[in-house]
Amino acid sequence: EIVLTQSPGTLSLSPGERATLSCRASQSVSRSSFAWYQQKPGQAPRLLIYDASSRATGIPDRFSGSGSGTDFTLTISRLEPEDFAVYYCQQYGNSPLTFGGGTKVEI
Amino acid sequence: EAQVVESGGGLVQPGGSLRLSCAASGFTFSGYWMHWVRQVPGKGLVWVSRINSDGSSTSYADFVKGRFTISRDNAKNTLYLQMNSLRAEDTAVYYCARDRWRASAFDMWGQGTLVTVSS
Numbered sequence: 001e002i003v004l005t006q007s008p009g010t011l012s013l014s015p016g017e018r019a020t021l022s023c024r025a026s027q028s029v030s031r032s033s034f035a036w037y038q039q040k041p042g043q044a045p046r047l048l049i050y051d052a053s054s055r056a057t058g059i060p061d062r063f064s065g066s067g068s069g070t071d072f073t074l075t076i077s078r079l080e081p082e083d084f085a086v087y088y089c090q091q092y093g094n095s096p097l098t099f100g101g102g103t104k105v106e107i
Numbered sequence: 108e109a110q111v112v113e114s115g116g117g118l119v120q121p122g123g124s125l126r127l128s129c130a131a132s133g134f135t136f137s138g139y140w141m142h143w144v145r146q147v148p149g150k151g152l153v154w155v156s157r158i159n160s161d162g163s164s165t166s167y168a169d170f171v172k173g174r175f176t177i178s179r180d181n182a183k184n185t186l187y188l189q190m191n192s193l194r195a196e197d198t199a200v201y202y203c204a205r206d207r208w209r210a211s212a213f214d215m216w217g218q219g220t221l222v223t224v225s226s
Binding site for chain 1: 142151152153154157166168169202207210211212213214216217218219
């Protein structure tokens, strides 16, 4: 099983700042089969990035994903008030599919 | 509007059974793989199970293998999760999620249904 470790656990920033979230896999993720999700309290997760760097439909371009192999990054270029949430990474290249433990982005 | 809506959660005693349903609408359900993901309130996401578009192939997380069964009825646009031999640690919100394209990311999620296993 591929273990995904997200860092930091909590990121304290202000609106307008840049957020950089990391996710490290315990072994190489095949075919860049990697995604990022956003989850707000009481809501279901929302897909932001798939295939490591492709934005999902309707996702603003301030969200970008990069990385390959074992190291992946989600960058939010300028935080908007609605971006304060928990972010999860996921690999879907190997079974079982696994998620990271989450990074909370707070004000 | 395309959406998936879960139902069937509730309180069940340890050792009991429950069947979750996920009703899909607004898209061609039979063309998509589907998944179940669970989340203990306040904790992270955990993948549970996956089924391919025609129901001929399934896979499970080890911790539910032999206890849970995923299935689908494409004529009814509905996904199911039959949960048997439930344990306290199965308590969670269960989400159904649509696979973007055959072993890809999950591009549509339901609102979740809470399963509580307790005596």
